[in-house]
Amino acid sequence: MAKRVVIVGAVALGPKAACRIKRIAPSFDVVLLDKDDLISYGGCGIPYYIGGDVDNIEALRSTSAHVLRDSNYFQNVKGLEVRTRTEAIAIDRRNKKLKIRNLVDGREEQLDYDKLVLATGATPVVPPLPGIDLPGVSVISNLHHAKTIKDMVSKGQVERAVVIGGGAIGIEMAEALTDLWGVETTLIEMMDQLLPTALGKDMALPVKKHMEKNGIRVLLGERVNRILGDSVNGVQAVETSNSKIPCELVILSVGIRPGSTLASEAGLATGMYNGILVDKCLRTSDPDIYAGGDCVEIPHLVSGHNLPMPLGSLANRQGRVIGTNIAGGCEHFKGTVGTFCLKIFELGIARAGLTVKQASEAGFDPVHTVVVQADRAHFYPDMQLMYIKLIADRKTKKVLGIEAAGSHLDAVKSRVDAVAVLLGQGVGLEEITTMEVGYAPPFASAMDIINNAANSLDNIMEGYQVPIDVIDFLKEFKGNNGIVLDVRSPVQAGPFVEKYGRQWLNIDEGELKSRLAEIPQDKPLLLVCGSGPRSYEAQLLLRSQGINNDTKNVQGGIGMIMFSDPEFAPKDY
Known part of the structure; x- marks a missing residue:
């Protein structure tokens, strides 16, 4: 059984594993080290700190009892040895030694271990753009970045900002800058939708419209060519494939890479995304080395493929599993569905x-x-x-x-x-x-x-309902490739009939059976109601009567249309 455990990384998984080990096996010697001097914080709370929902940065480092999770806390309360500003630079697996470097004085030494835990996280992707090193260009990967950005914004140094990347962090940062500080914010995403790895286009379109409604300019399908400015005045603009956007702040949120260099240099197995490969016990290819969090690849329980899943919730759960197993237990982490x-x-x-x-x-x-x-x-x-x-x-x-x-x-x-x-x-x-x-x-x-x-x-x-997505509906309708049959009441449908004329036919569901002769036979019918069920029943009725079998039911009805494209509705609707 292990007696000395060294844990590399002290943000999420590392502290969780360390504390779990000490609770179950108090006699174990546990060393927790990190390159930073700020440890054990809620990184997912950074946008809310910048946006003002969280007033004090120390709140991200505190327990629910408002105790600061610093080195003294982990040493005095949890019984751990904590070394901050310390970098792990090499693993000697044969002799079970970890080579470390003190980042303050440059001194190097070897730490013996019985079990080693790699909680090395992930590193932000920094694209090789001209101007990427200018003052005012920042990633968001730790509390130092967060404090620098909030200080700039709160002191009135930023009137315009550009966020590069339309994933979760990019969206949260765009909201944070706009909502509290009133910064004129532009979000740029090179793909043709926001949240491209999380949502389909039909669900991502309403997100874009909602952000624009709240004052954020969203540019899709654009590439950033360069960042303009100088070393004295900092950022002045971002040049894309289509435009030049003046700004004083640029936030990079284009993705992250698993922090697996230490592992791969030690010969540990990594996957196709360069994440560390682990088994269900979260052991690496070396049974005396465990890993978890943003640096690993884990099975997706639906697709069966291994992939990184950088979520703080998973890191904490994995930390508990690792801690239990090192202390002599036997728990499994089966994988993720990416919630x-x-x-x-x-x-x-x-x-x-x-x-x-x-x-x-x-x-x-x-x-x-x-x-x-x-x-x-x-x-x-x-x-x-x-x-x-x-x-x-x-x-x-x-x-x-x-x-x-x-x-x-x-x-x-x-x-x-x-x-x-x-x-x-x-x-x-x-x-x-x-x-x-x-x-x-x-x-x-x-x-x-x-x-x-x-x-x-x-x-x-089962073939009862033949649907059409809102995005396809908008394309077909605006291209005059179909007629809408709206089965809502005349009061509800009237404004749409007035706006769109002959392309928008209204027959109340209660009158449809007696007015079948009015249904056009020469054009596809796009059936719509408030949310979909009534127009689905209309589709069944028309099919049963052999009338215009070329019908499609708009998924989500007027509710989804309005959610996706508010401008589609008549004025004052």
Whole structure:
């Protein structure tokens, strides 16, 4: 059994593993080291500190009892030996020694270990752009970066900012700068959508519209060519493939790479993303060396592929598993389904599993639905619409992924969490259609949106419903490639008829059967109602009567159209 444990990295996983070891095996000698002097902080809270939701940077380093997690805390309270400003530079696996360097005085020494834990995190990708080293250009990877940026903004040194990268951190930073400080912020993403690894295009489009509504300029499909400025005045502008954007601050958020150099130089196995490979016990290819957090690749429980999953929640869970196993226990970390959530102003986003694109790349034949429904009972006073996308494999009906959005953040997260628990078990669609969830009007509808999403997807798979995504609908409609049949009441549909004329036909659902002769036969019909169910029933009716079989039901109805493209609606709608 191990007696001396050395842990490299003291932000998330490292402290968790160290404290777990000392709780179970108090006699163990545990050494925790890190290159920085600020350790054990909530890195995911950095955008909220910059944006003012978290007033004091020390809050990110404190326990729930408001005790500062510094070296003294871990040494005096947890019984650890802590070495900050210390870099691990080489592993001698044969002799079980770790070579370290003191970054203050440059002194090097060897640390003996029985077990070694690598919690080396990830490093931000810095693109090789001209001007990348100018003052005012920064990544966001630690508290020092956070403090520097907030000091600049709070002192009025930044009127305009450019965020490069449309992933979660980029979006959070754009919101932080805009919401509290009123900085004129532009977000640039080289792909044709925001959150390209987290959401499908149909769910990412509303995110873009929501950010623009809140004052952020979003540029998609643009490449940054250079950053302009000089060493005296700092950043002055960002030049892209299409424009030049004046600014005083540039934040880089274009991705991260697993911090695996120490491991790979020691001959430990790494994967296709250069992350450290580990087994279910989180042991590396050397059984005396464990690893976890942002530096490793772990199995995706839906696709089966190994990949990095840089989430603080996973790092903490993995830290506990490592600590237990080193102290003599036997726990497994099976993998991840990539559960993820994000706040964008008042909008909540969450997802788990695979996107449609990722599912196709993994060899599945994905089918999806988008459902819009009240997140409480529809009659409850503070209900808000929620938008759910559910994805399953056509042949097996295995559920592959879920994406959700809505303004009640906890309600969005709870729905995704409920499905995420099942994704790793390979459940079929039937399990979601009948899944039991709590019901009371202040919390949900009697038929929860999760159940209805599964029902809708089942209808599509069985061929009852023929859908069209909102993005495709907007393209078809604006290209005059179809006529809308709106089965809402004339009061609801009237403004759309007035705006779009003959391209927008309104027949109330209650009158549809008696007015079938008015249905055009020479053009495709795009069926729409408030959220989709009534227009689906209209599709079934028309098919049963042999009338215009070339119909498609707009997924999510007017609710999803408005969510995706608010300008589509008539004025004052």
